Amino acid sequence: MKKLSRIAATAAALIFSFSLVGLFSGCSKSNGSSNVLRVYNWEDYISEGGDGYVDLIGKFEKEYGVTVEYSTFGTNENMYNELKISAAGYDLVCPSDYMIMKMIAEDMVEPFSDEFLASGTYSTFVSPYIKDLFAKNGWTKYAAAYMWGTMGYVYNPETVDKEDLLSWSGIWNSKYDNKSTIKDSVRDSYFLGVAAVYKDELNELKAQFATGELTDEQYNEKITEIMNRTDENTIESAKNSLIDLKQYLYGFEVDSGKQDMITGKISINFAWSGDAVYSMDEAEDSGVYLNYIIPEECSNIWFDGWVMPKGANTDLAEKFINFLSRPENAVANMNYIGYTSAVAGDAVYEEMLDWYSEGEEGDLDENGNPLVKHDLNYFFKDTGDYDDYSIWVSEESLDRQVAAQYPSGDVLYRSAVMQYFDDKANAAINEMWEEIKGQPIPIWAYIVICVVIAAIVIIALSFVYKGKRSEPKPKKGYRVLKRGI
């Protein structure tokens, strides 16, 4: 088997090197050397080898005989600024959803070639769900999805009632005082605020969808509209709602939430599905079983995707995307990163079966209950040879990793993609965020400031007073001698 794959790899490399020669002879590319690929990705966002993981970059370099210059960024905005400063510095970057939209809108990215779109490995194996989502929003031509997921709550079922978290507003509750955290990130927290503000409207839509008044597409459209509202009223209400939430929170977090869940400092964490999987895995190692839930009103579908900045070495960039989209490489990435790849295919499905499947139809779980079907056809259909892409798991497992990694189809009807907000809305939302973080100011802070100001005034006055008094007053009958000036 190993030998076979090596032969295949050599053959592929040979074929590719021939095609490279062809490329060189007829090539008139202006940008740099065409066998260097400059990739700009999130930190820790590709399988890098070591510990039994696959070194994907090394594999790509060897297979195609090229050099990859790999660098990483920490936030979308850093990446964006870097691109603004050196526009032609990278061939392939991996921003998040809203940043991709912004970059497309600002005409910063190159379109994919027709060949890539028609018959590339990526187009063959990318999940039909992701493909639809991209086509519907008009991103297909410019962006290739890499990882995706939802947002929800990770919680400890021993201390938290699942019932409470069926709604996003479940953490606005003194029952969980100092037990929950949300993200220290404007966009994610704004989403939470909006979901809490429009709770009733969202529930009404849900009822309409349940009775069949709305089709799944209409339902999704309406939810997307609500979750992307940025009018003044919405911002103001979201602000008040989040300031109100602060009294119940343990705090905000960037990265510490996962660890704090595991050590038990907190029992509810507003998290991305990929981080949720990580927390659940790690906690299991120390004997704690955590769950993940996507509240009933709505959720956020997020994704990170590859785009080629203007002037990129598009040929090699497309090859790299196709390389990463081979299901076996997607599996390597999922193993390493822990997030869910946008790529489907049998290799991915089989890996998931290996991870999560607890039996077949009709089997019983440990407690003697029949296994339930977790239907993933929406994601895997037509990317491989299986007729039915489902995983049979126990009912409890649906609260755990498998559902965080692949939500069930009905969750997706109520999941909205958050759009890029224009500059004005962005400024207003940032201002809102500052106020949330800065308020309320405790009364003692005013007292301290007043005391300090009073002290300064007193000291200043005493100087002035002293200065006056120290001037010797001439006694009656004496004249003040004028000292030389």
Next chain:
Amino acid sequence: MTAFRFSRKQLCIPYALFLILFVVIPMLLILFYAFTGEGANGNLTFTFGNFINFFTSTAKLSTLLMSFTIAIISTALCLVIAYPLAYILARSHWKKKYVLLMLFIMPMWINFVLRITALRELLDLVGLLGKENYLNTIIGMVYDFLPFMILPLYTTLEKIDNSYLEAASDLGGNKLTVFTKVTFPLSMPGVISGITMVFMPSMTNYVVSDTLSNFNITILGKLIDEYFTTFNNWNMGSMISIILLVIIFVTMLLTGGFKDNKNEARGANLW
């Protein structure tokens, strides 16, 4: 071969280069960003908009107020803790006092992020974490910056000529009078130096406030960071930096931090 001879002027070149590259140019850049912005047609224009925005935004003003409060309390606590210690150490004739001094200074040799992370766990153990956010932040600041207060105080107090104190007692001053009329006034340069060393970073060191308050408290440094990294608004970020700079400049001016009084400040002023 002509012998190459250094003159004093040539020795200055590296420092001048350093100053220009890492102080003057960055300052000018910050100034440039602070007073520019995108005009109506998307061009770069000169504007006071950022300045006005800062002083009309409740969010920013409340952050400023909170940073002030935290910095003032931390500085005051540092002074109250450090002064007696520095006084005792400086006045004592104990031969091993350097060991004690070193013990207080030693935490400075360990990376402060590490210390703050450890402190977070400690506060969790005591049960303060997540409940007393302000207290935690102040504890963190005091813990972190105490050595910066002890050192200048110790150096000043140690340098005070003992004969002044003896003269004061000879002239009938009791211990309290000697302290308030002689020792304390003479140690003022150290006090001021310590205050500036603690006050400035307490307003900006957001690693402490973020880690120990679970991101519940925003101080000015954090605001600047957010404007640069997540809000993607370098102009406002630069404006806040400039305002912070002016505040610190004014405090130093008021406390006489710039005074170059050789007799008082002999070696004590770390500045």
